Amino acid sequence: MPSHNGRNELEVESGPENDESTEALQNEPNISNEQNRTKYSKYSYKAILAQGLMATVALMITATNGMTAGYPALLLPQLQSENSTLLTTEEEGSWIASIHSIMTPIGSLMSGPIMERIGRRSSLLISIIPRVLGWLCISLANSHLTLLAGRSLTGIATGLSAAPALVLLAEIAEPRLRGLLVGAPSTSFSLGILLIxxxxxxxxxxxxxxxxxxxxxxxxxLFFLLPESPLWLAKMNRKEEALKALTWLRGGSEEQARHELEVMNEQQQHNQLIDEANSSSKNRSPLLSRPILRALMVVNVFNFFQVMAGTFTIISYAVNVLQQATGGTATDTEIAVVTALTRVLLTAVACFMLLRIGRRPMTISSGLGSGAAALLLSAWLLWAPETTMFSWVPPTLVITFVIFNSYGFFMIQGLMIGEMFPARARGPASGVTCATINTTLFFSTKLYPKMTHAFKPSGLFLFFGLMTLAGTLFAHLFMPETKGKTLAEVEEHFSGPSLFWGRNNSPERRQNITENMPVRNAQNTN
Structure with a gap:
């Protein structure tokens, strides 16, 4: 309730298990929103180069993830051609395409504990081993078993690397560059698809x-020449190494690096105290705290709609999907390369759009545009007259779908992982999220051939359109705006009275957050 000075006192239900935490929290000074923001010095070319170099190497890993995901699109037509040296049936082809996705969750679940224990950069180093072994198996494959083994290893490598790459980029970037760097993996992933x-x-x-x-x-x-994440080093109490790494990333400004580390340390102390106050057990996993559970729900439900909307189906089955839509009027190479090139260009442009435009408007406009394109294509395939006069309509609608899907639905996944999970749970939360995404992706990829027979092309794109619009509605209702927000402010959103974006973003609540960051009212916890 309001105190005599107009500020909200922290209230915790009385009980012996909470007395110590309550006293500590009540004695802890509030840190205002302005104090909690890092004071950034003017960008130096050294800082930009340092962060750019670190990001480039991490993005090389996400590019190889794109190569792995896109490989079946042109591999399957070669295997299923009449002159193939390894003849492959439709059922065998579906396993070759989808086994990567069922093995990826294994790597994803491993990535959380691994990156928390040995660091983000070291986790990416480890992921390279199964990746190289997987491609080696594929290059030597003379049987489906060896080919499936290679795809399985590259799938595990994708799971091991996806979350650490996103987390590393989020933790090395200055806030004004965070949208650009955290959005860049979508572009590098797309570039990997285009390259393959x-x-x-x-x-x-x-x-x-x-x-x-x-x-x-x-x-x-290159990774052996670069430092570990400063935030992870600070969490491990390796203060000198953290200062050295962050000083390098900030272009040699030790003063700025010290200030950022002080803010990190203060926030970690607050998070620890709050978790103790909100939990009856000090050993309770941070994943079970209400703000993190809410963030997990929002991220994973949206990602379910994203996968079911055909975002990744078109990557794995580009040739098959688009030839069905166009009636086989274009060659395999033309279809695959045009869609991949479109995705690269749009995600690259979107990275710079993120510096000016919020995540919510980009996601919602992306969903509305791609959903409308999918529904129009479904209607055209169902009712259009059989004539060559309008043969340009289906490929145009397919490209329109890819355009709108690429700059929002396709790339928001990485942004959500990088910006919505607080540091104390980012590793395990990212691993759980990547595992959930790829499990959903396995079923959608494996069942795609059966869906095409059951629904026909018109029904398939009707399904994509409806899933896209459902995901858009979900984003409108529940997705918070993270542009220009500190990670602490994003976490505070999920601690609010409601999951609905409109209620938690009311003027009264924004004012309350500004006055009381980052202390939460413990009465709001379930």
Whole structure:
């Protein structure tokens, strides 16, 4: 309730288990929103180069994830052609495409504990081992079993690397660059898809697998020259190493690095006290705290709609999906390369849009545009007259779907993982999220051939359109705006009285957050 000075006192239900935490929290001074923000010095070219170099190596890993995801799109047509040296049925092809996605959650669940124990950079280093071994198996494959083993290893590598790459980028970036750097993995992922499509259009699939080993091996060498995440080092109480790493990332400004580390330390102390006050057990996992559970729910439900909207189905089955939509009027290479190139260009532009435009308007406009394109394509395929006069309509609608999907639905996944999970639970929360995404992706990829037979192309795009619009509505109701917000402010949103964005973003609540950051009212916890 309001105190005599107009500020909200922290109230905790009385009980012997909470007395100590309550006293500590009540004696802890409030840190205002302005105090909690880091005072940033003017950008120096050294800081930009340092963060850019670190990001580039991490993005090399996400590019190889894109290569792995896009590989089946042109691999399956080669395997299923009449002159294939490894003849493959539709059922075998569905396993080759989807086994990557069922193995990825294994790596994802492992990535959380691993990155918390040995660090973000070290986790990415470890992920390179199964990736190179996987591509090696594929390059030597003379049977479906060896090919599936290779795809399984690259799937595990994708799971091991996806969350650490996003977390590393979020933790090294200055807030004004965070949207650009955390959004960049979508562009590098798309670039990896384009690269694998281009290689597969001119080289045999085994040779493509050999070439695909070059980028991860190069990243392996470069990672040894770069520091670990300063935030992780600070959490491990390796203060001197954290200061050295952050000073390098800030262009040599030790004063700025010290200030940022002080803010990190203060926030960690507050988080620890709050978790103790909100939990009857000090050993309780941070994943079970209400703000993190809420963030997990919002991120994973949206990602379910994202996957079911066909975002990744078109990547794995690009040739098949788009030839069904266009009636087979274009070649495999034309379809695959145009969609991949479109995705690269749109995600690159979107990275810079993120510096000016909020996440919510980009996601909602992306969903409305791609949903409308999918529904129009479904209607056209169902009712359009059979004539060559309008043969340009289906491919145009497909490209429109890819355009709108790319700058919002496709890339928001990485942003949500990087910006919505607080540091104390970012590792396990990111691992759980990536595992959930890829489990959903496995079922959608594995069942795609059956869906095409059951629904036909018109029904398939009707399904994509409805899932896209459902995801858009969910984003409108529940997704918080993270642009320009500190990670502590984002966490405070999920501690509010409601999951609905409108209620938690009311003027009264924004004022309350500003006055009382980052202390929470413990009565609001369940």
């Amino acid at each position: 499509y281009a290689l597969s259009s001119v080289l045999p699939w085994k040779t493509v697998a050999v070439v695909a080993m070059i980028i991860p091996l190069l990243a392996l060498i």
